[in-house]
Amino acid sequence: MTERNVRKSNRRVTGWLSLWVVGMFGFGYALVPLYSVFCEITGLNGKSATLSEVSAAPLTIDKSRTVTVEFTVNVNGIPWRVDQPKTVRLNVHPGEATTVIYEAHSLVDAMTTGQAVPSVTPAKAARHFRKTECFCFTRQELVGGESKLMPVTFVVDPKLPAEVKTITLSYEVYPANDNLTNNS
Amino acid sequence: MTTAVADHHHDEVPKGITRWLFTTNHKDIGTLYLWFSFIMFLVGGAMALVIRAELFMPGLQVVNPHFYNQMVTVHALVMIFGAVMPGFVGFANWMLPMMVGAPDMALPRMNNWSFWLLPFATTLLIASLFVPGGGPAAGWTIYPPLSIQGGMGVDLTIFTIHILGMSSILGAINIIATILNMRAPGMTLMKMPLFVWTWVITAFLLIAAMPVLAGAVTMLLTDRHFGTAFFSAAGGGDPVMFQHIFWFFGHPEVYILILPAFGIISQVIPTFARKPLFGYSSMVFATAAIAFLSFIVWAHHMYTVGMPLSGELFFMYSTMLIAIPTGVKVFNWVATMWRGSMTFETPMLYAIATVALFTVGGLTGLMMAITPADFQYHDTYFIVAHFHYVIFCGSVLAMFSGVYYWLPKWTGHMYDETLGKVHFWLTVISFNITFFPQHFLGFAGMPRRIPDYSLQFAEFNMVSSIGGFILGFSQLILLWVVIKSIRGGKKATAEVWDNPEGLEWTVPSPAPYHTFATAPEVR
Numbered sequence: 001m002t003e004r005n006v007r008k009s010n011r012r013v014t015g016w017l018s019l020w021v022v023g024m025f026g027f028g029y030a031l032v033p034l035y036s037v038f039c040e041i042t043g044l045n046g047k048s049a050t051l052s053e054v055s056a057a058p059l060t061i062d063k064s065r066t067v068t069v070e071f072t073v074n075v076n077g078i079p080w081r082v083d084q085p086k087t088v089r090l091n092v093h094p095g096e097a098t099t100v101i102y103e104a105h106s107l108v109d110a111m112t113t114g115q116a117v118p119s120v121t122p123a124k125a126a127r128h129f130r131k132t133e134c135f136c137f138t139r140q141e142l143v144g145g146e147s148k149l150m151p152v153t154f155v156v157d158p159k160l161p162a163e164v165k166t167i168t169l170s171y172e173v174y175p176a177n178d179n180l181t182n183n184s
Numbered sequence: 185m186t187t188a189v190a191d192h193h194h195d196e197v198p199k200g201i202t203r204w205l206f207t208t209n210h211k212d213i214g215t216l217y218l219w220f221s222f223i224m225f226l227v228g229g230a231m232a233l234v235i236r237a238e239l240f241m242p243g244l245q246v247v248n249p250h251f252y253n254q255m256v257t258v259h260a261l262v263m264i265f266g267a268v269m270p271g272f273v274g275f276a277n278w279m280l281p282m283m284v285g286a287p288d289m290a291l292p293r294m295n296n297w298s299f300w301l302l303p304f305a306t307t308l309l310i311a312s313l314f315v316p317g318g319g320p321a322a323g324w325t326i327y328p329p330l331s332i333q334g335g336m337g338v339d340l341t342i343f344t345i346h347i348l349g350m351s352s353i354l355g356a357i358n359i360i361a362t363i364l365n366m367r368a369p370g371m372t373l374m375k376m377p378l379f380v381w382t383w384v385i386t387a388f389l390l391i392a393a394m395p396v397l398a399g400a401v402t403m404l405l406t407d408r409h410f411g412t413a414f415f416s417a418a419g420g421g422d423p424v425m426f427q428h429i430f431w432f433f434g435h436p437e438v439y440i441l442i443l444p445a446f447g448i449i450s451q452v453i454p455t456f457a458r459k460p461l462f463g464y465s466s467m468v469f470a471t472a473a474i475a476f477l478s479f480i481v482w483a484h485h486m487y488t489v490g491m492p493l494s495g496e497l498f499f500m501y502s503t504m505l506i507a508i509p510t511g512v513k514v515f516n517w518v519a520t521m522w523r524g525s526m527t528f529e530t531p532m533l534y535a536i537a538t539v540a541l542f543t544v545g546g547l548t549g550l551m552m553a554i555t556p557a558d559f560q561y562h563d564t565y566f567i568v569a570h571f572h573y574v575i576f577c578g579s580v581l582a583m584f585s586g587v588y589y590w591l592p593k594w595t596g597h598m599y600d601e602t603l604g605k606v607h608f609w610l611t612v613i614s615f616n617i618t619f620f621p622q623h624f625l626g627f628a629g630m631p632r633r634i635p636d637y638s639l640q641f642a643e644f645n646m647v648s649s650i651g652g653f654i655l656g657f658s659q660l661i662l663l664w665v666v667i668k669s670i671r672g673g674k675k676a677t678a679e680v681w682d683n684p685e686g687l688e689w690t691v692p693s694p695a696p697y698h699t700f701a702t703a704p705e706v707r
Contacts, residue, residue: 006365010290013361021353021395028399028429032414035425076418117417123490174418 061095062158068166069156071100078114078175079107080142082150094158097132102150102171109144115176116140116150118169125167128157139176197697205300208292209697210277215594216299217274218587222663224266224306225580229656231259236618236652238635239645252635253321254313254337260324261341264441265348266306268579272444273298273355275586276383278594280359282688282695283377285368285704290361298354305347312340323633325430328415328423332407339408342401349394356387356394363387368687370706374468377686378461381468382447385475386440392479393436400429424489431482439478441575442542443471445582446513449535452589453517455684456532457524463516470509470516477506487558496555503553507546514543527682530604534585537612538577545573548623563633566626572619584611584662591669592676596694599669603661610658617651 069090073082085100092098106112116136120126131137135150142148156167197203207213234255238246247255277295281288289295312319317335320326331338363384367376403414404426413419415426454461461467483491483499491499517539526532548570552558561567584607591599621644630641637645676693687706691699 006290009365010361013364014291014357017357017360017391021357021391024392024395025399028396028432029403031396031429031432032403032425035422035428039422115418115420117420123492172417 059095059155059158061093063093065094065158066091067094067156067160067164069098069154070166070168071102071170072168073102073116073171073173075173078112078173080112080114080173081105081107082171082173092156094156094160097153097155099133099151099153102135102152103147104140104142104150104173105147106142106145111141111143113139113141113176114173116171116173118171121168121170122164124161125164128160128164129167129169130155130157136171206296208288208296210281210289210292210295211594211695211697213289213295213299214274214276214278217270217277217302220299220302221267221271221274224262224270226659227310228259228262228267229659231255231262233653233656235259236649239637240649241646242637242639242642244636247635249635250318250321253323253633254319256633257320257323257326258309258313261309261320261344262306263575264324264437265345266302266309268441268575268583269348269352270302271583272383272386272441272579273352273359275379275444275448275583275590276355276359279590279688280362280380280383281366282691282699283380283686284363284366284371285687285700285706286362286366287698287700287703289358290366291358294354295358298351298358301347301351301354305344305351308340308347309344312337312344315340325427325434326401326404327430328404328407328426329417331404332416339405342405345401346398349398352390353394356390359383359387360391368700368703368706374465375706377447378450378464378467379444379447382443382450382471385471386443389436389440389443389475389478393433393440396429397433397437400426400433403429424486427486427489428483431485432479434485435482436475436478438574439474442578443474445538445542445579446471448582448586448589449517449538451686452531452535452585453520453539455589455681456529456535457521457526458682459520459524460685461516462519462522463512466512467516470512473509474506477502477509481506484553484558487555488562500553500555504550507550510546514539514546529588529681530599530601530608531585531589533605533608534581534588537608538581538585541573541577541581541612541615545570545577548573561626563631564626565622565630565632568632569619569622569626572615572622576615576619581611584608587662587666589681590688591666592680593688593693593695595669596676597669597673598676598680599665600673603665603668607658607661607665610661611655614651614654614658618648618655619651621645621648 069092071084071088071090073084075082081104083103083105085102087100090098090100104114118131118134118136120129131152131154133151133153135152140148140150152169154169160167198207204212204216207216234247235252238244238252277289280286309319315336317337319337320331320334320341322330322334322338326338326341363376363380403412406412407414407416407421411419413421415421415423417423450461450467481499481503483495484503487496487499517535521536528536548566552561552567552570588599588604625641625644625648628641630637678692679689680693681689687700687704688695690704
């Protein structure tokens with residue numbers, strides 16, 4: 001190759017490879033929605049929230065089967081105390097709607113806003129655990145010293161795999177200000 | 185862009201500091217890379233000795249746990265991004281143009297820039313140890329939530345990774361352009377030396393994997409400071425997703441660290457076995473197969489995060505598949521030595537040690553690929569032993585092999601063979617004293633990244649620490665050998681070794697400042 005040709009093809013190779021680099025950088029970001037969709041389809045990571053609406057047809061109650069549902073909650077970085085429901089362990093039949101009530105107490109005088117993030121284990125139960133009403137759907141505000149009852153209504157889908165005997169519903173409550181994660 | 189190539193038929197070498205600051209000469213830049221890599225090797229090694237000093241006895245003696253975690257993190261980052269990767273780029277700069285018969289790299293000015301990004305990046309990383317809150321302490325994988333909670337040291341680390349990533353992407357583009365466009369007439373792809381082949385594949389891995397890491401750490405940065413919630417669970421993000429994105433980069437990265445090493449020993453073994461490389465084309469295809477597989481096995485680093493069974497099976501089988509092309513390579517190296525007239529100069533000793541000890545690391549890798557077994561090994565010293573067998577015995581020993589092999593070509597003087605052998609035996613023996621006991625520690629359940637341990641681990645840790653200190657200080661012998669060879673010694677011939685193959689042996693030793701101004705004819 002002559003010098004001029006070499007220069008030209010060097011420029012071409014550089015151009016293509018730079019494009020590839022930009023593409024892969026974008027691909028890294030594209031993994032975020034891809035991952036999210038993947039988890040919703042498979043119910044991985046206990047991601048049940050967006051699948052929680054009860055389908056149009058009401059579910060038939062399966063009296064022959066009993067599933068234990070356990071409730072737990074953790075508070076992270078917000079001056080609240082959140083009590084789990086009085087019955088921390090409940091036996092329910094698949095298909096029957098059940099309501100339990102968490103109770104949040106503000107420990108400071110100022111107004112605080114919190115957001116609860118749910119998680120369901122085992123992972124294979126997540127997409128069969130349907131919340132019809134939940135305090136985790138919206139942000140919760142507490143004025144200073146206030147206590148608030150926070151109900152959640154759920155239905156266990158009868159299609160729950162037979163080997164699942166116990167489901168744990170866990171909440172993590174975070175402060176819901178705009179700059180959530182800045183710890184400085 | 186290629187002004188340096190144009191009309192420089194004279195052999196005038198620029199003088200002073202500006203020679204190194206403004207150089208566009210591939211040999212100068214290669215030298216800079218190699219010295220930088222060696223300095224980082226010593227810096228990272230010093231951090232390893234802090235770790236081993238702390239682990240010498242149970243209890244906390246030398247450093248506090250937070251500083252210990254910073255040492256673990258920065259040691260890994262310095263060694264991977266500061267020592268091994270720039271080291272191989274140094275070899276690429278020095279040898280690739282000579283091996284393909286080109287006068288210089290395709291993009292010499294960019295080459296200068298990609299080197300001079302490095303010192304600034306690593307300065308940032310080291311500086312992070314001195315800011316309030318200290319350096320990164322979440323391990324080199326910088327998993328959230330820990331890396332979201334860390335102090336400004338984590339931000340400095342993120343910028344370090346950005347700059348280092350940019351540097352290696354530029355280097356990779358340059359290498360691909362050189363190999364695709366600058367080969368001498370007659371040098372077809374399947375006639376290229378294997379080191380060239382492994383580097384072109386590595387360069388493709390680099391430009392596919394590094395931008396993904398850059399994206400991941402950028403998301404980390406915006407999570408930390410700009411209110412996004414990619415990984416921060418507080419805003420509905422998912423920390424496990426970081427692990428997926430990180431290892432999508434991280435596993436190809438492992439092969440970025442090892443493939444050029446395979447290339448180097450594929451040059452060394454035929455020379456000292458006095459036989460051509462066995463199975464050249466199968467070597468090329470095995471390298472490409474490893475590179476492809478590296479993109480579909482990432483989740484074997486995270487079996488314990490809670491994946492569905494089908495996922496774990498997929499990653500288990502695809503990981504085990506890698507053993508096949510790797511096995512092909514080991515077979516070919518052994519077959520090259522089979523019935524060869526072997527001699528055991530230092531480069532050959534290192535090459536044989538690489539084959540033998542890398543295979544040990546490969547075998548433990550296969551053990552960890554088995555999902556149910558990995559649940560026991562995960563995050564123990566077994567993992568630490570495994571990746572030191574592959575990265576130290578694979579990459580670093582192969583680099584030592586390459587240094588001794590090409591040093592006479594670089595300096596024009598033979599190195600001191602006795603000192604080289606002393607360096608070899610001290611390194612290999614003390615390496616095994618350091619890391620072999622860590623297999624047992626890991627089996628017994630000693631977790632990694634923790635500064636203290638229970639009493640039953642005391643003996644093996646003491647042995648390991650003693651080995652570690654011998655290993656660390658033995659590396660000063662290499663420094664001595666290199667300096668000695670630069671300052672003088674027996675004159676090296678152009679061929680240096682006994683009838684070696686490759687264009688680099690057709691130019692005099694030391695290699696003149698400009699080589700192959702007119703392209704050689706390759707038959």
